[in-house]
Amino acid sequence: MLAYVLRKLAYGGLTVLGVLLLIFVIFFAMARPDDVARRALGEKAQGAQIEKWKAKHGYDKPLWPTLAKPGGSLLQAHYVSLLSFEFGNSDLNDSPIGTTIRDGMGASLALTIPMFLSGLVLGLVLALFVAFFRETYIDTMGVFLCVLGMSVSILIYIIGSQFVFAKMLRWFPISGFDTDVIADGNWNLLLRFLALPVTVGVLSSFGGDTRFYRTVFVEEVNRDYVRTARAKGAGEMRVMLRHVLRNAMIPILTRVVVAIPFLFTGSLLLEAFFGIPGLGSITVDAIAGNDFSVLRVMVYIFALLFILAQIATDISYTLVDPRVRLE
Amino acid sequence: MSGDSSQTAPGEPLLRVEGLRTWFPIKSGVFQRTVGHVRAVDGVDITVHAGETVALVGESGCGKTTAGRSLLRLIEPREGVVFFEGRDLLKLPKKELRDARRTAQMVFQDPMSSLNPRLRVRDIIAEGMDSFGIGRDKAERTERVAELLERVQLKADHMSRYPHEFSGGQRQRIGIARALSVEPRLLVLDEAVSALDVSIQAQVLNLLSELQRDLALAYLFITHDLSVVRYLAKRVCVMYLGQVVEEASAEELFRDPQHPYTRGLLSAIPSIDPDRRGLDVSFEGDVPSSANPPSGCRFHTRCPQVMDRCRVEEPQLIQLSGRQSRCFLSEEGSCGVSLG
């Protein structure tokens, strides 16, 4: 058990190093510092200007370490800065990246936690309901609705709901958020700001989620032990809740835990469209401004959270499934 | 189909396996170190002479299938000697192994998974001829495929069909035709009839003995079913937990089994002979794990005639007249239970 956890941790650490290399390749080798400087300064930038810009932002080192000079390469600086969480300043406006990210976290969580929880509960309940009526027209309709929901772009959900509920019906503000409302505890206002993005977020993912949960449940329902339980006189409700739900936990856990890092990353599009100043908005701004320094850190942090979640999933398997514990 | 330049010295058997061991590592810990081994095959000796049938018998999980695959190096064994046609297969580099084992082919148990579902029967059977360059051209190989199909009592025009269009028995016949295509001298029949209905089994067994007669084939017949062995095998090796526990001619083994395990296996065959009915040697308990075989005699945990000595000391194969048994009872020249 301990060896299992340690092994997972060690592999996670190795993956982090791999991710860092990949980030380096994308942001330094695919887009070389000269190109980045030219994008920041404009196409007409002169050689001297570019050199000056590179020196200012610390890009004036060789890309790869060489045998003759192993230290002082950009690769080394990249690893050191990200592994030590010294993110430095933005290339665009020199604001400290670490602080920007910390400030954005709260707003992201305010959006994603309600979205995650209500989505999970709604998805599971709907899936259980549909699986309960499997092979009836309720099931067929349910699956049909799920596929319908999956076939709509999230952009349409966002634009449509903004248009109908905010512009035409004026129930909610089109967009906007105030970080102070969390501190002030102005829940009423917070609710008005969040109602629409949360609804859209749940709506856009419930089709795929519900269908997935349903498949897991239906597969479990057809197992022999469920038939046995039913034969022994357990009610259908009890069978669904006690036997099916519990045994379907592993695939569900996998999907759910892996989704948790996205709580921090927020939903890129939702935040940008609804003007919520979270990590998603920061990322979108970084894309618009070609701010690779911020984008790089974002990719790193999200990957880090994902890897942690993965390790958490592996460990939680051992809690849910006794067979894994024996490994 | 004969005329193979035999490299076997006179008197030397076609196949001589000695001390074959195949262990699978068990890994554990942070760095996945090998902490132990599943000793699937743990010192097996088998001898097959040209043109004869030897049966390798045992319960599922005793390592007989692994043994069959190891001696052809479909699974890499850990140690041992496999002399086939005068060469040690285990010592050959990959390139030479390919040619050396051409004359030792295999027929597999599962008629579903032994034929590639995406290939036509013609291409399945002709594959070996293509790669070993048997037959001058495509037309000649196709002709040979037709011959082979008829030889295994299928129709020549079956060759343009796909495996799923055939029944289990027919698929086994295709598998046999494939094995014959490269002119083998030894066929390893790995539970080749076990998946078939009894009536089909009999047909395939008849086909096999016919082929043996016509082509002077040697068979290593791997099975869990003793009643099948009786009709086919000249000699029988009984395996338990990775080891051969008894070896004898089929006649002697059925008439007078030496090892308590063999006796148990024989008693499990339904018989109409009233003399044999009373003899019901049944084992207790489960087969122990081959990752951690019992000390002493491996069979002592289930043996009805277990002695103190069996628990600590491991019996060797004891040579009797023309047969061997891995049991202390045989050493004393006693048969333990008198028959009849």
Added chain:
Amino acid sequence: MESWMVSNLVVAVLLVGGAWIAVAVSRHDIWRAAVQQVWKRRPGAVLVVCVYVLLALLDSVAWRGNVDTGSDVVAQHEAVTLLERLFGDAQEKSYSAPLADIEFYDHSPLKHPGSHLFGTDILGGDVFLMTLKGARVALLIGGLTSLIAIPLALLFGIPAGYFGKRIDDVVFFIMSTLASIPTLLLLISITVALGRSTLVVCFALAVTSWVGFCRIARGETMKLREMDYVHAARLMGASETTIILRHILPNLMHLVVITFVLMFSGLVLSEAVLAWLGIGVNGSWGLMIAKAKDELSRDPAVWWNVGGAGVGLFGLLLAVNFLGDAVRDALDPRTRKES
């Protein structure tokens, strides 16, 4: 060679390839039965997809030449596609509502009153035509990406599953590294770093989507490697290459088809998101939708642009999603239905 010539050539290749595949499928009864089963189960979805493919092909055949605009014959400098020629001239000056007779804002009469089913956009282009043309872009994204991603996945997945050991360790590490970066961010990073073009978008989509299939291919190869027919082939003297090409790869083909169909809708949806972030492909539905944010906030709102793109996108994805289920069930009833 100019792009429209390349496009024509690609159409020719696709038609020949399609015909060849059709003949091959009709010869192998496993595949033929699968096609029949899909058709029986989801005839609607199959027809819809066929219509989209036809539109895409019509919009891919182009040549330079005069086009009859109704009133006068204008010599074109740009190549005009077959679809555009069939559609005829439909140019207006600016926005007009669906089937309107006058322009939306300055109420001047239209050149082609009542003929714009989905209205016209800011430059007076017919939205219905643009919607139809979006089919080509969507299929191009899905097709080109799969063309990169699937071979890549097979190239890594099969050796990893077949040879195991070191090769497997390396491939598995690459997969878990790629998989730990959230898809959208990786997508954005690559497109931003490499610059914005159709090929880059497809490359980025391929990089993010091949891992999933690689994992499936690896797992299935591990299973196939132990099949008795592979052992038999080895005894028949087949080399490793022969075994992989003859015995493993063909038995993975049904997974390739399933993955292609299941992957498709995700790719088109991702492109829409990229389009909104300004890294989309020209002429895509995503780009049309992305522009809608401003148009919907006009007063009165211009809604038909996003409407047209939304309908085009929704129709294709709905059909493909239903088709995906049917294809999976027909080809591989054992696979778990995941997402």
